[in-house]
Amino acid sequence: MSLRIVVLLAVLSGVTGSPSVTPRPEADSAFTTVHPNSVPETVEETELSETLDILVEEEADEDVMATGELNPNHYQAQRAAKVVQHYLNTRYGSPYRLLGLHRVHSGNAEDVEDSGRKYQLEISVQEIISNTTEKCSAEVLFPSGGQQRSPQVQASCEELLKINTTAQEEALYQQYKMNKSLLSAQYLPDSYGHIDPDMKPLWHLCIVASSFLMLNESSENTLYNMAQVANITQLATENDQLKFDCHVLLHEMVSQEIIHWKLLFTWSPPEGVKVQQMEQLPHCHHCEKPPNTN
């Protein structure tokens, strides 16, 4: 029982982002943590949706996408800004550089003839590991048309590039490369929101890889968050790229779905993270065994 409550608290603080409810000193605040066993279904679903009142209220007129100046706290601006976060992680993310959306200052949406809808945003982006924030200007184009195409993003955040993580990345790379056994980990974070400090770089790598996926999957009608790494396994390689197989749980906030994906990606300090394969796994409620039953 108490476990369930802790899990729920973790969900609450992730969802509301309220600094006053943070029983999770270990987890990075810009990412929600949801344990698979807390996948909203019955009781929890009710409680969870109550916490999402603000969001849900605003979803009421969801089909009507506003044009012109947007309320920065409104779902429309927030969704577009979240896409910028994923984009920045695909560009600049590393085991030691992780970007989160801090705040939307202003937003503007317009229809662009024949191509879709374009958002112009002024946002603050937080580099989670060094805890620095920077203002960025960004543009997000959600393409129109039948087949889903990924949003196109442009963003300028020059300060973020000045955080030099080369030395740390090189050291981690050597450590992973030289280790006799291949690494693996499960449940990052665990159901208490805890992550072993040694596993944080692996978790960060998975978040960056997931950003490729979340960027690709996003539309005006989605809001993706990384919920949890179910497991990550290092694979043997013959070249300089380290290779990982990662199962992630994404939380799509609009539909309230937890979605499983399997990602195959490589990493090296000069090349960064490259996703080679993404595969959505079938729905799998409660099919994995709990990590800790005591």
Ligand SMILES: *[C@@H]1O[C@H](CO)[C@@H](O)[C@H](O)[C@H]1NC(C)=O
């Ligand atoms: C990050 O920095 C802000 C302001 O500089 C500070 O208020 C906050 O407590 C810091 N957060 C962490 C997790 O260190």
Ligand SMILES: *[C@@H]1O[C@H](CO)[C@@H](O)[C@H](O)[C@H]1NC(C)=O
């Ligand atoms: C991105 O999504 C599109 C479908 O929207 C898909 O065709 C494409 O393969 C995806 N990209 C990657 C790298 O998987």
Ligand SMILES: *[C@@H]1O[C@H](CO)[C@@H](O)[C@H](O)[C@H]1NC(C)=O
């Ligand atoms: C980052 O630091 C490394 C040394 O650790 C240095 O060789 C490199 O030039 C620096 N890169 C940038 C962009 O400042």
Ligand SMILES: *[C@@H]1O[C@H](CO)[C@@H](O)[C@H](O)[C@H]1NC(C)=O
């Ligand atoms: C390296 O390998 C050992 C086992 O050979 C393992 O216990 C350890 O966790 C590995 N870790 C890292 C981060 O290098």
Ligand SMILES: *[C@@H]1O[C@H](CO)[C@@H](O)[C@H](O)[C@H]1NC(C)=O
């Ligand atoms: C990783 O997690 C997924 C989803 O929970 C599961 O299907 C898979 O068997 C797990 N793999 C390993 C190696 O634990």
